[in-house]
Amino acid sequence: MDEVAARAAVLAVRGSGDVRLRRVGVSRAGSPLWLLSLGRGARQVLVVAGPHANEPVGGATVLRLAERVLADPRLTVGADATWNLLLCLDPDGLRRNEGWLTGPYTLGRYFRHFFRPGFLEQPEWLPDGAARAALPETRALLRLQDELRPFFQCSLHGVDVGGAFVELTRDLPGLSRRVARTAARLGIPRELGPFDTLHWPRLGPAVYRIPPPRPGDLAAAITEAAVESTWYHPHRYGTVTAVVEAPMWGVAAAEDDSRPADRDAVLRAVSGALRHDAQLLERILTRVRPHLAATAEAARLLAPVGDHLLVCPALADAWDPATADPRRPLPPLSTAHLTALRIAGRRIAVRTAGLLHQLVAGSGRDPAGALPELDGLIDAWCAGYQDECGARWIPVARQAEYQARIVLAAFELAGRAPAEPARARSGESDWGSHPAVPMHRE
Template identity: 85%
Template sequence: MWRCALPPLHRYPTVDELAARAAALAVRSSGDVRLRRVGVSRAGTPLWLLSVGRGARQALVVAGPHANEPVGGATVLRLAERVLADPRLTAGADATWNLLLCLDPDGLRRNEGWLNGPYTLGRYFRHFFRPGFLEQPEWLPDGADGAALPETRALLRLQDELKPFFQCSLHGVDVGGAFVELTRDLPGLCRRVAHAAARLGIPLELGPYDTLYWPRLGPAVYRIPPPCPRDLAAAITEAAVESTWYHPQRHGTVTAVVEAPMWGVTAVADGSPPADRDGALRTVSHALRRDARVLERVLARVRPHLDGVPDAARLLAPVDDYLLVCPGLADAWDPDTADPLRPLPPLSTAHLTALRIAGGRIAVRTAGLLHQLVTRAGRDPAGALPELDALIDGWCAGYRDDCGARWIPVARQAEYQARVVLAAFHLAGARSGESDWGSQPVVPMHRE
């Protein structure tokens, strides 16, 4: 049986560490593992694919599609070790595992200010980076033929080359809980997700903001609706455009998007009816409007002083995206202004908690990006830094003290995500009728 000599990861791997660890696995595997470059990023960083096994049926796992969600890198390394240790996952399933180490390495490098810890909310948001919507490589706002980013084109080529029966996209939730999104149902996955989360002490998110209008397949498992033409604001908030999640469906692929939280909040798992639904919605929407106005004033003071600041345009793009969507979100959540033709679904305490977290997330991310812009300028003629520091500290304290956000160790985040990926792989294979791997006893996974 394969014995991995690599030390365990207790922090998020950087771009360079991912490549080095994958290369070490390939060297030690006697041909069971291959590492190849499948493209390059906009900055020229290689996009590395680690393939394990020689089976005819292809599974594709994509890590790092969002720059600020680094857990996927730790997860793919863990998956590679698991797959090497259990031949039922390769030869026994006639499968090859293809692990894309990081889809947005340039963005991940921009998060290295917080990757190594200490893991505090303030440190995370002050060093947070996530590109603007049009620079996120999973989205296809102009369709596959119009894909502009080299990272996107590389993934599309890979999907069409492999024609995977199963694809998984690894995501992270900065504050909240765990959930899964599927392009089609995998019966039995809800139970396995709940079991993995319970064993590892990770809250399930029963009403994610992302899936507010999406069909629910079971607790914390949701079906991704087919893409439809919408405006940019809707696309940013609802993933309404075409994406690489749906692109390989022409090959019969089922896609699972697995979300693992960094800071967990117990209340996102509370499915009870709220005491005052409308009052809570008004509070959340009013807070979002107030916070957006504050941030717009800060931005107006800061923007004239950003000429010559390195990467100012790249940092401003997500700021503008976030402030663009705030009015529409606040109106959609407010019972006094909501569109009667698109009413909110029945809401639980979990939903209201998730909306509160989402509103705060937009505000504190925007403040963190503005903080970086002012810091990079090397001067603060607008006097914005003290105000931004106070805003970030206050919003982080709200997450910590009011929502009860608690840090989940990296090893547990990755272990949860790996368990869910393996469960979805089995169910997708069983659905196709081409594998009976899941009928055999599974080697227990260790808990760190």
């Protein structure tokens, strides 16, 4: 986080008056939220890095974007645009991941140092609506959106294991071709069946439409991304939002669009493994909880553990052909979809094991004897990602280059696209009757 801020400050000092760095808020722990603005155009662009604490590539991407924008006046003067780059939305959470950011980049090191706050402490979400947003980071972003009223907004995300894809609040025709070309040139697999978007409309290969928010309880908000969010908050201004996902460890099968030989057998195996893993982790949690100090540190780590274990039964039931709700049928599934579900089920388990490992190791004592068991689970599950899924590390430079190119492509297409009718901007659309479906947000 400090490196990103320092490099942005250098750009601001070296640049003319067309480059400004200002503080737009502070985090819960008092860290500044920095906004780097380039250009003086009337049309505002907002790019948000670091909305999820464990997805750090956005920091590298915004610096790369700043260099591109400064080098090419067609992106500012020529487009009558101002680029506003929020360096990190959750600096507190990102700092908690710095244990693995220096490498070596192995899955075991990543998951043992993994941190992402519980759902209610993730600043992009508005579970109680914008007017009642509780987090200072969220309020800062909302103020910024209302100030800028951007025509284009981009949220930079990362996929720990899987492939690249984009989610949009409005179609940008031609983006899927740009994604395919960019991913192929950089050797990054696309994700053609992300489990985040299992029931969302596909706008093209690896490009999906985000449905407007729907009411629901906390479990629904976590699993369906149905809650109101900062993705949709500026929709009233005609903003199109793009969520750009770049993988850290790529899996080639994530873009295998072939028809599986036995879909139901895979679904039964995936849901069965998720049930088994969740029950195993519940038992470990029961053993270690009495020995954890009642501190803010323990509560902070237990919140995402609770979220993960909360959604496991519903997800397993939704994926299992024997228990799936007939009112919410699964769409036709390709090998890519099944690969994504296999990765997602294991992801929930290994993230939970990593958080529990940190809890026990951080307490300085292990009377329940959980650390060796957790170490064994993390090692086995990470080996499964590599041996069964073929997960391979993608260098940071390629992750950031992919993300920067997709942001620039989406910016270009958003500039060409006609504004949405007022009816759609007001949130009235034909999505209201779309059934709620269980998912678990990346």
